[in-house]
Amino acid sequence: MSDATWPPQRVRLAPGERVLFLTKDLRLIERQLYEGLNLRMADLQVSDLLDDINTDVMTPAWVCFDHDPAEIAKNAYAGLLREGKRVFRQNALIDGGFAAIVSGFRKGTGSSRETAPQCERWSGVRMVFAASFAPIHERNNINLGQLMGDHAMLARLQGGEEILLEEFTRRYDPVTRLILEGGGLFSFSKRVASGEIVLPPNATGRQPMTMAEKMIAAKMLNPGRDGRFVQPGDAVLARVDAGYSHEFTTAQVHEFLRQEYGNDYQVQNPQKLAVFEDHLLYADGVARMAPFSSKIQTLRDLQREFQRHTGVRDYGAVDGVSPGICHQVAREDFVDPGDFVQATDSHTCMGGGNNALSYGVGATEYAALAYSGFTFVQVPESIRFELHGVLDSGCTAKDVMLHILATFAKREDTLNRSMEFGGPGLRSLHPDERATLCNMATECTARTGIAEGDRALAEWLAERRPRRTS
Numbered sequence: 001m002s003d004a005t006w007p008p009q010r011v012r013l014a015p016g017e018r019v020l021f022l023t024k025d026l027r028l029i030e031r032q033l034y035e036g037l038n039l040r041m042a043d044l045q046v047s048d049l050l051d052d053i054n055t056d057v058m059t060p061a062w063v064c065f066d067h068d069p070a071e072i073a074k075n076a077y078a079g080l081l082r083e084g085k086r087v088f089r090q091n092a093l094i095d096g097g098f099a100a101i102v103s104g105f106r107k108g109t110g111s112s113r114e115t116a117p118q119c120e121r122w123s124g125v126r127m128v129f130a131a132s133f134a135p136i137h138e139r140n141n142i143n144l145g146q147l148m149g150d151h152a153m154l155a156r157l158q159g160g161e162e163i164l165l166e167e168f169t170r171r172y173d174p175v176t177r178l179i180l181e182g183g184g185l186f187s188f189s190k191r192v193a194s195g196e197i198v199l200p201p202n203a204t205g206r207q208p209m210t211m212a213e214k215m216i217a218a219k220m221l222n223p224g225r226d227g228r229f230v231q232p233g234d235a236v237l238a239r240v241d242a243g244y245s246h247e248f249t250t251a252q253v254h255e256f257l258r259q260e261y262g263n264d265y266q267v268q269n270p271q272k273l274a275v276f277e278d279h280l281l282y283a284d285g286v287a288r289m290a291p292f293s294s295k296i297q298t299l300r301d302l303q304r305e306f307q308r309h310t311g312v313r314d315y316g317a318v319d320g321v322s323p324g325i326c327h328q329v330a331r332e333d334f335v336d337p338g339d340f341v342q343a344t345d346s347h348t349c350m351g352g353g354n355n356a357l358s359y360g361v362g363a364t365e366y367a368a369l370a371y372s373g374f375t376f377v378q379v380p381e382s383i384r385f386e387l388h389g390v391l392d393s394g395c396t397a398k399d400v401m402l403h404i405l406a407t408f409a410k411r412e413d414t415l416n417r418s419m420e421f422g423g424p425g426l427r428s429l430h431p432d433e434r435a436t437l438c439n440m441a442t443e444c445t446a447r448t449g450i451a452e453g454d455r456a457l458a459e460w461l462a463e464r465r466p467r468r469t470s
Contacts, residue, residue, distance in 0.1 A: 006183050008165065010164060011147065012157060013100070013157045018038060018100075019038070019101070019158065020100070020102065021044065022050045022101065024048060024049065029080075029087050033096055034092075051103070052106050053108065054079075054108075055112070058077055058115075059075070059115040065296055072115050072119050073118070073119050074091050075088075077093065093119070094123045094124065097124065098123070098125055099126060100125060100128070100129060103131075105132050108134040108136070108137020108141075111346060112346040112361075114363050117144055121144050121145075126146060129148070129149050129154045131150065133148060143364045144364060145180065145184030149163075169181055175199065175235040175376055185368050186367075186368060188376075199221070199237060202223060202234055204229045204230050204234055206229055209229065209231075210384070210418065210420060211355075211382070211452070212379070212380060213231065215338060215450075216230050217229055219241070221239065232382075233379060234379040235376070235379075236377055238374060238376075239373060240369045240374060241336070243273050243369065243370065244276060244344075245274075245275055245366055247280050248299065249344035250299075250344075253366055253370065254306040266310070267371055268372065270313075272313075274313035275313070276326035278323075281317055283296050327348055327350040328350065330343070331351050331354050332464045335358065337354055337457070338355065340358075342358075342359070342365070342366060343358070344360065344361065344366050347439050348360040349438050349439060349442055349447075352441070352450040353435025353439070353451050353457075354431075355452060357418075358438075381416075381418070383413060385421050386423040387422070388424055390425070391428070391429070396433065396436070397429060397436040400437065401443070404444065405440075415446070418449070418450060420452075421450070431456060431460040435451075437449055438451055
């Protein structure tokens with residue numbers, strides 16, 4: 001089925017379309033890939049399926065040196081090994097004729113890289129079944145228009161049943177349903193920009209809000225009748241103030257924008273967008289990187305082309321020296337208190353140290369928001385950490401976060417939530433230490449981290465920013 005006709009209103013498995021089961025018995029995966037074995041959900045237990053499939057397994061870092069998703073798909077699941085050898089040989093997923101792929105719990109853990117769902121989609125897989133999905137991976141699937149379902153739905157499809165599209169989408173908020181039912185984020189954004197989709201006013205009335213809620217409410221494009229108020233679960237469109245990409249992702253952003261909007265595309269607010277050369281800068285001269293040197297150079301070249309085309313801030317290397325790590329330099333140079341920041345790095349949440357709402361997104365989402373100036377947001381729940389006292393000598397913000405990881409993140413209290421830090425103990429921490437708290441929110445599988453602002457933050461920013469003259 002072509003992208004133009006995806007998704008159908010009635011979903012089925014056509015004759016000859018296969019389903020790949022990612023089983024804990026890796027030999028069974030090989031038999032499906034190379035011997036034509038077809039399995040059925042009715043004959044398996046969920047416990048037979050792989051849990052916690054990591055995005056690094058789906059697309060190891062070296063696979064990400066390709067920016068074209070069609071090339072990425074050739075090495076889908078290259079990180080899944082049996083006795084030191086690849087279970088998925090090159091082109092294995094493409095050649096298998098699979099329309100769906102199945103796993104156990106927490107599909108897509110680890111890095112937020114969007115290449116993971118890309119490797120499935122560009123291999124012909126358009127339906128993904130699992131007991132649960134990691135939040136960022138699920139969002140990346142949604143943006144690509146991939147349908148996600150549970151094992152009972154798969155059993156019905158394999159039994160010859162047709163399933164209405166709304167069964168795949170009804171568990172989501174109204175905006176996410178529109179994105180999925182329209183085939184992905186680009187199609188949705190174009191329909192919003194053209195006026196074909198007009199979101200109704202947000203229904204939440206006047207009420208107290210957390211830091212994340214206040215920041216989203218201030219930026220939302222569809223405020224309610226009572227003003228700008230949101231609550232967890234609300235689905236809104238929000239204006240984005242700032243963002244950045246790096247040389248692992250900018251090439252895809254550039255290519256996606258050219259494909260969707262033509263070679264003369266422009267971006268919104270380029271003075272608050274940036275590109276960084278910090279992830280692959282020192283790959284040159286490393287023996288194990290030598291086979292990929294030409295691809296790495298292509299990524300660099302396309303990032304420079306993107307920067308020249310758009311006029312965004314340029315943090316490319318000078319004489320082989322990087323200006324610094326993207327999430328640190330961004331907070332020093334252009335992330336302001338109250339900003340809504342999106343970037344293609346999982347540690348974008350470090351911007352929360354500046355009292356900004358910041359978190360990482362995939363290349364598709366970043367390309368769409370850079371072009372339109374807005375993005376979809378489902379308001380997260382918040383969890384507040386009220387800090388008291390002063391840290392002992394030799395104890396740092398990282399130690400605080402390790403305690404939070406061992407206590408709160410372990411029991412999933414922080415999962416997909418905004419971790420908000422405040423109290424007198426926070427005010428005793430240097431702004432750099434507060435940034436560490438927010439940076440490590442991603443290790444807690446939180447949506448983001450935000451630290452309260454104060455005079456110390458204002459003075460820290462003033463020391464690093466040029467004076468603005470009216």
